Amino acid sequence: MTHALELEGETEITLRSSGDGRLFAIVGGEAVAVRLRQCFPWSEPNRHLSLRDEDDEEVALVEDPASLAPESRHALEQAVAEAGFVLEVTRVLSIEEEVEIRQWKVETRQGPRSFQTHLDDWPRTLPMGGLLIRDVGGDLYLLAAPGEMDRRSKELLWAFVD
Amino acid sequence: MNQDQEIISRYIGQPARLPAELRARIEREWGNQPVQLYALADLDHGLRLHESWLALGPRHVALARPVTEGTWTVHSVERSRIHAVQEAPGLSANTLLLLGMPDDPPLAVVRYTQRQRGAFENIRFVLDEALEGRTVEPTDADRVYADAVARPVRDAQALVAGRQAAVILRLLGYLTRYRRELTLGLTAAAIVTLASLVPPYLAGYLIDDVVRKANEGTMARGAAATIAWIAVGVMAALYVIRQVAAHVRLRLMSVIGEWVARDLRAELYEHIQRLSLSFFSRKKTGSLITRVTSDTDRLWDFVAFGVVDVSLSLVMLLGLGVVLLSLDWRLGLVMTLPVPVLCWLIYRHGESLNSRFIRAWRKWSRVTDVLSDTIPGIRVVKAFNQETREIARFEVRNDDVTDEANEIHRMWTTFWPLLMLAVHTTTVLVWVLAMPRLLGEGAPLSAGVFVSFLLYTTMFVGPIEIIGQMARTINRATSSAHRVFEVLDSEPEVRDVPQPVRLTPVRGRVTFENVTFAYDGVRQILKGISFDVHAGELIGLVGPSGGGKSTVVNLIARFYDATGGSVRIDGVNIRTLDTGHYRQQLGMVLQDPYLFHGTVLENIRYGLQSASLGAVVTAAKAANAHDFICKLGQGYDTVVGERGHTLSGGERQRISIARAILHDPRILILDEATSSVDTETEREIQEALERLIAGRTVFAIAHRLSTLRRASRLFVIEEGRLAESGTHRELLAKHDGIYRRLYELQLQLQ
Numbered sequence: 001m002t003h004a005l006e007l008e009g010e011t012e013i014t015l016r017s018s019g020d021g022r023l024f025a026i027v028g029g030e031a032v033a034v035r036l037r038q039c040f041p042w043s044e045p046n047r048h049l050s051l052r053d054e055d056d057e058e059v060a061l062v063e064d065p066a067s068l069a070p071e072s073r074h075a076l077e078q079a080v081a082e083a084g085f086v087l088e089v090t091r092v093l094s095i096e097e098e099v100e101i102r103q104w105k106v107e108t109r110q111g112p113r114s115f116q117t118h119l120d121d122w123p124r125t126l127p128m129g130g131l132l133i134r135d136v137g138g139d140l141y142l143l144a145a146p147g148e149m150d151r152r153s154k155e156l157l158w159a160f161v162d
Numbered sequence: 163m164n165q166d167q168e169i170i171s172r173y174i175g176q177p178a179r180l181p182a183e184l185r186a187r188i189e190r191e192w193g194n195q196p197v198q199l200y201a202l203a204d205l206d207h208g209l210r211l212h213e214s215w216l217a218l219g220p221r222h223v224a225l226a227r228p229v230t231e232g233t234w235t236v237h238s239v240e241r242s243r244i245h246a247v248q249e250a251p252g253l254s255a256n257t258l259l260l261l262g263m264p265d266d267p268p269l270a271v272v273r274y275t276q277r278q279r280g281a282f283e284n285i286r287f288v289l290d291e292a293l294e295g296r297t298v299e300p301t302d303a304d305r306v307y308a309d310a311v312a313r314p315v316r317d318a319q320a321l322v323a324g325r326q327a328a329v330i331l332r333l334l335g336y337l338t339r340y341r342r343e344l345t346l347g348l349t350a351a352a353i354v355t356l357a358s359l360v361p362p363y364l365a366g367y368l369i370d371d372v373v374r375k376a377n378e379g380t381m382a383r384g385a386a387a388t389i390a391w392i393a394v395g396v397m398a399a400l401y402v403i404r405q406v407a408a409h410v411r412l413r414l415m416s417v418i419g420e421w422v423a424r425d426l427r428a429e430l431y432e433h434i435q436r437l438s439l440s441f442f443s444r445k446k447t448g449s450l451i452t453r454v455t456s457d458t459d460r461l462w463d464f465v466a467f468g469v470v471d472v473s474l475s476l477v478m479l480l481g482l483g484v485v486l487l488s489l490d491w492r493l494g495l496v497m498t499l500p501v502p503v504l505c506w507l508i509y510r511h512g513e514s515l516n517s518r519f520i521r522a523w524r525k526w527s528r529v530t531d532v533l534s535d536t537i538p539g540i541r542v543v544k545a546f547n548q549e550t551r552e553i554a555r556f557e558v559r560n561d562d563v564t565d566e567a568n569e570i571h572r573m574w575t576t577f578w579p580l581l582m583l584a585v586h587t588t589t590v591l592v593w594v595l596a597m598p599r600l601l602g603e604g605a606p607l608s609a610g611v612f613v614s615f616l617l618y619t620t621m622f623v624g625p626i627e628i629i630g631q632m633a634r635t636i637n638r639a640t641s642s643a644h645r646v647f648e649v650l651d652s653e654p655e656v657r658d659v660p661q662p663v664r665l666t667p668v669r670g671r672v673t674f675e676n677v678t679f680a681y682d683g684v685r686q687i688l689k690g691i692s693f694d695v696h697a698g699e700l701i702g703l704v705g706p707s708g709g710g711k712s713t714v715v716n717l718i719a720r721f722y723d724a725t726g727g728s729v730r731i732d733g734v735n736i737r738t739l740d741t742g743h744y745r746q747q748l749g750m751v752l753q754d755p756y757l758f759h760g761t762v763l764e765n766i767r768y769g770l771q772s773a774s775l776g777a778v779v780t781a782a783k784a785a786n787a788h789d790f791i792c793k794l795g796q797g798y799d800t801v802v803g804e805r806g807h808t809l810s811g812g813e814r815q816r817i818s819i820a821r822a823i824l825h826d827p828r829i830l831i832l833d834e835a836t837s838s839v840d841t842e843t844e845r846e847i848q849e850a851l852e853r854l855i856a857g858r859t860v861f862a863i864a865h866r867l868s869t870l871r872r873a874s875r876l877f878v879i880e881e882g883r884l885a886e887s888g889t890h891r892e893l894l895a896k897h898d899g900i901y902r903r904l905y906e907l908q909l910q911l912q
Contacts, residue, residue, distance in 0.1 A: 020271050021207075021250070021257050035250040054248065085209050085255040087275070099644040100319045103173060111211030114175040115277075116315055122524045136314040138276035140254045159520040162562075 015068075017075035021082060025051055025059050034059050036079040042126045045084055049076065086132075086140040087113060092153040101136065108141070115139065123160045131161065166308035169315050174277070176202060176311070179304045180215055184234055188217050188224045191238055195219045198300045199288060200307055201281035203272040205255055216258075216272050218285050220299070223260060225270045239269045247289045249282070258282055260289075280310030287685045298686065319648075330636065333461065333643045334469070336422045347414035350407040351470050355478050357404035359485065361397050362617030366489075368393050370610030411470070419466025423458040426646055430454050438655040439721040440681070453649055457642035464639035472632050475625035482625075486618055489611050493592050497619055500588050501626060504581065508630020511577050516634075518570050525563040532556045582623070589619055656723055662740035668747040668828040670697035670859030671732050672718060678726035679713055687713045689882035690727065695875075697732075697828075700860045702870030704901065705879040711863045714879060715831045718861060719748055731829075749827030749858075751851075753834035755818030757809070762791055763798040765817055769825035777824060785820035785850040787813070812843030819850045830855060832862040836869060844869075867905050876901060 014026035024031045032053055039048035039061075049062040062068075065076050091107040101116045115135035123131040123143070131143040146154065146161050163171070167178035180200045188197055196219060203214040203225075215226045224238040239260065246261040256279055260270040274282060284306055288298045300306055337344050368390060376386035431454055442450075479501065487494035536543050536552050543552055592615065599607035672695040679688040688710050695701055703711040716722050717729050720736050729736040731744065749769075757765050766778050773781075778798065782788040790813055794800040802808055802817075809817070815835065822830065835851060836844045848869065855862075864870050871890050878886035878893070878900050885900055886893055893901035 018267075020259075020268050021273075022259065022268075033248070041253060082209070082255060082257070083250075083252040086253050087211075098319070099641050099648070101173075101315065108211070110205070110209060112175075113211065114173065116173055116318065118318055120527060122527060135277075136318045138279070138314070159517040160524065 015072045015075050017078055023051070023075060023079045027059060032059055036076070036083045038080065038084055041084055042128065042132070046077075046080060049080065086142045089133075089141050089143045091150060092156045095156050104133070104135075104141075106141065113141075115141065125162065131157075164305065164308065166305070166312035166316065169312040170308060173315050174311060176204065177213070178308060180217065180307070181232075183232075184215065184226055184236075185217070187234070188226065188236055188238070189219075191224070191236060192219050192222050195221060197303050199281075199285050199303050201274070201285055202278050202307075202311075203274045203282075204278055205273040205275060207271075207273065209255055209273065214272065216270070216282070216285060218288060223270065223285075223289075225272065237270070241289070241292060243269060244289060244293070246293070247286050249286060251279075256282070258286065277311065277314075280313060281307050284310060284685065296689065329640050329643050329647065332647065333465070333639070336425055337418065337465065339425075340418050340421055343414050343418050347411055347418060348470065350411035350414065351474050352477075353407035354404055354411060355474050355481070357400045357407065358478075358621060359481060359618075360400050362614045362621075363485075364393050364397055365617055366608075366610035366612075366614030368610070369613055370608045374609070415466045415470055419462040419464075422465045423462035426458045426461060427454055430458070430646060430649055433650055433652075436654050437649075437652055439716070440655055441652055450649070453645045457645050460638060460642040461646070464635065464642075468635045468639060471628050472635065475628040475632075478621070478625045479629065482618055482621060486615065489615055489618075490607060492605070493596060493607075493615055496591050496595060497588055497615075497622065500584070501622065504584065504626050505630045507581065507584075508627065509633060511574075512631060512634050515570060515573060518566070518573065522563065522566040522570060525559070525566050528559045529556070529563050532559060585623055585626075589616070592616070592619065656720055656741065658741055659738050662743075663734055663738050664740045664743045665732055665734065665747070666743075668744065669732050670828045671695065671730075672829065672859060672861075673730040673733070674714075674717075674727070675730065676727035677717065677724045677729060679710075679717060679722065680725050681722075686725070687882055688717075688724075691879070691882070691884050692727075693877060693884060693887065695859060695861075697859055698857060699874040700855055700862065700872065702867075702873035702876040703861055703863045703879055704865075704867060704870065704876055704904065705885070709879045710882045711879045712833065713882075714877075715833060715861055715863065718829065719750065719831060720744065747828040748831070749822040749825050749829070750831045750833065751815070751818055751822050751835045751854075755814045757802050757814055757817060759802070761796075761799050761801050762794070762817060765802065766798075766820045766824055768821055773824050778820075781820040781824040782817075784823050784853045785816045786846045787816035787820045787850070790816070810843075812847060815843075815847055816850060819847065819854055823854050828858060830858045830860045832860065832864075834863055834865065836864070836866070867901075867908055 016024040016026065016031070018024060023034050023036060025034045026032075034051040034053055037050040037052055038045055039050055047062075047064050049065065050058050051060045051062065053059050062076065065073050065080075068076065088109040089106045090109055093105040093107065094103075095105075096103045097119065100119060102119055102121075103114065103116055105114050106112070115133075115137070117133060117135055121134065123133045126132050126142075129145070131146055133141040133143070135141065143149075143157070146157050149157070163178065170176060170178040180197065185197055185200075189195060197217045198219055200215055200217040203216055204211055206212045206214070213228055215224075217224045217226070219241075221241055222238045223241060223244070224236050226234040226236045229235055243262050244260050245263060248259045248261060250257040250259070254275055256274055256276070258270075258272050258274070259268045262269045272282075284300070288300065291298045372381065372386050372389050372393070375381035376383055434450060434454075483494070483498045483501070486497050532552070532555055536556075543549060596607055596612050596615075598604055600609065600612060674691050674693050677688055677691045678686050680686045691710070691714065703714060705711055713722075717724055717736075720729075720739075720741055723737060731739060736744070746769075758768065763775075763778060766781060767773050775798075779788060782791055782798075791798055791800075819835075832851065832855075836847050852872075862870060862873065870876060873890065875887055875889060876893055877884055880900060886896070893899055894905060896902055
């Protein structure tokens with residue numbers, strides 16, 4: 001699964017997916033394990049992708065994966081899915097306030113989950129719509145379409161949505 | 163179950179420890195070697211939530227994946243096969259790879275959310291250290307795992323919210339020391355309630371048994387007048403007694419409330435002063451200030467009025483119900499049956515307002531966000547000509563919050579008149595049912611009883627309102643009490659032994675013996691540092707940021723205790739010293755000197771209140787501060803701002819040096835004392851410091867290595883280790899030395 005990639009019209013590297021979650025960039029014939037960072041995870045999640053080595057130095061910046069050969073693009077898309085993964089809330093079961101924290105019980109596409117937010121930490125409205133909640137541990141929860149959730153979820157979320 | 167495990171069980175909804183049977187199985191597979199650390203991998207390869215465990219032992223790593231409920235496949239790998247450990251962090255999913263030989267597939271791949279990251283970082287740290295040839299042997303896997311997982315919740319909340327009743331009882335415990343005043347206050351409150359119940363009864367009695375009989379001629383007018391005047395006199399006396407009791411009750415309960423709030427504030431502040439620095443690094447300053455001020459104030463309100471109001475309202479409602487039913491059970495039922503419904507309606511109204519309040523609060527925070535962004539950043543706003551945009555942004559949010567507030571006003575202004583209408587409806591219903599009976603149809607009802615009845619019904623509204631809002635009152639009080647008790651229940655991590663040693667005076671020898679230190683018990687910031695500094699030496703601490711220099715001086719000041727090894731002062735273990743007495747002989751000059759709100763004089767005398775004015779001037783002269791202080795409007799009596807903002811950085815620094823000189827410490831710590839000032843000011847400060855350090859043991863941290871040329875010895879601290887030590891000249895002589903490299907790099911930059 002090795003494909004050439006044109007970057008900024010002059011640098012040519014090759015991307016390879018190892019199948020175990022690792023992404024390799026072949027730079028000058030040498031395979032470098034890279035991790036992917038989305039420059040704009042919410043504004044433009046699938047473009048401007050920074051490939052960084054073990055020391056977090058940028059190896060390459062992929063501005064538009066659409067220009068890649070299909071298999072390279074596929075390898076990159078897999079990495080985007082993993083790097084951009086957040087828990088997707090499908091239903092809100094309860095939101096309770098306690099001392100200093102707000103306790104959420106939700107169902108996510110990935111399974112049931114309980115999490116906590118600071119009382120003065122509010123869900124963030126995303127540029128492409130939807131809400132993003134960050135819990136005290138740093139995990140992110142995406143509510144892609146709060147307006148389309150079930151009645152109870154909407155009632156519970158009412159105070160947090162404009 | 164410790165507090166962290168309780169937090170995990172109660173809030174996080176994942177196992178509070180590695181399942182016992184799985185742990186036993188892993189340890190059996192490892193030849194009875196212990197599990198030293200473990201972490202929960204809560205994402206599978208398809209990034210769905212699930213439960214796998216990664217366990218670390220002295221020689222193995224095991225990955226356990228679930229097969230069916232309670233059964234596991236365990237895949238163990240010898241640690242000797244691990245050649246690298248890589249972590250790929252994502253927004254919410256992280257991947258840890260244990261790698262063997264370069265071209266081989268990974269030995270293990272695990273994925274987990276941010277919640278588990280602390281526990282995995284612990285494992286990664288131990289493996290990385292082993293790859294560097296260093297051994298770290300954690301001993302309490304359950305505690306380390308629970309600490310890592312529960313920490314974010316604990317830092318946000320600290321104590322697991324206990325039962326509401328227990329918290330309220332604990333709060334009321336503060337009243338016991340004012341038993342006498344409390345008894346008086348409660349008695350007065352009871353008198354107010356009882357005295358309120360008598361006048362309506364008297365009114366009924368006068369109408370039925372005096373006025374009517376006198377009109378009918380069954381009672382002599384003279385006797386009737388006497389009884390009537392006595393009744394009026396009793397009523398007048400009762401009103402006077404009631405108001406006197408009300409005065410006593412209000413006065414005493416407010417005073418007791420203030421006393422309780424004062425006691426809590428004093429206890430809280432005293433406890434805060436005793437807490438270790440680690441507590442303050444976890445808690446925001448604003449949050450602590452709020453606990454000492456707003457929370458104790460809210461508790462005053464609850465103790466002074468909430469407790470009595472709620473209990474007396476319950477008594478009042480009960481009493482009114484009994485009286486009304488005994489006066490006339492049919493009319494009594496009409497009045498009493500709606501009471502629970504009315505209380506429930508008030509409760510529901512409070513609940514529906516609550517989500518409105520949360521929404522308004524969120525919108526308020528958007529308004530304050532704009533203010534806290536643009537007012538401190540006004541220069542940037544102006545420089546980029548963004549005033550119009552910022553005004554528009556503020557207007558949108560301001561309108562938004564106003565709409566929300568108006569919606570709240572619409573709700574309560576609709577609800578309360580409607581509620582009163584419901585109360586009046588019951589009164590009208592009473593009239594409807596009573597009227598035929600007053601006119602002689604059905605069961606007899608006297609005019610006097612009916613008047614008493616009507617007077618009693620007006621007394622229902624107040625208690626109903628208080629009972630309806632009881633849940634809210636108690637919730638608010640419990641929440642404040644929680645925040646106060648959380649601080650009171652935090653234990654200082656640095657504590658004196660029962661009979662501590664007092665070094666009088668401290669001579670200044672400081673010895674580190676294989677000192678290790680980890681803030682979280684696993685990841686070591688100091689990894690076995692040893693040195694022996696003689697009294698009077700000037701030690702320069704140099705090295706890259708994050709290497710451990712500040713931790714070394716924090717241990718010398720005993721802001722923290724070493725995790726391993728020992729710190730000795732004049733040969734005595736620092737843990738056995740009287741900390742307060744020891745710190746009296748220790749001075750610190752920090753990069754960002756802190757000046758308290760007060761005069762320059764008060765700030766210089768902070769550590770030695772009894773110092774004479776002459777001594778203050780001498781110290782200020784030695785600190786090169788006397789001249790600029792004299793130029794201030796009111797000299798040494800000039801009040802400096804909350805954090806000394808009216809003075810420049812260099813001036814504040816020189817005042818802090820004067821403070822240290824006056825304090826006359828035996829051990830002095832200089833933490834980047836000259837790093838944030840210009841060259842001329844630095845020269846003046848340097849001169850002042852040279853006077854200050856004479857005759858003391860000094861530890862100086864500095865990034866500008868040229869400032870440490872005069873040091874007796876330099877300690878290069880890198881990655882938690884004492885990498886090099888020696889004089890400036892000795893270290894420069896090392897061709898591939900770290901100090902030499904840093905020094906040359908700085909020379910090039912100059």
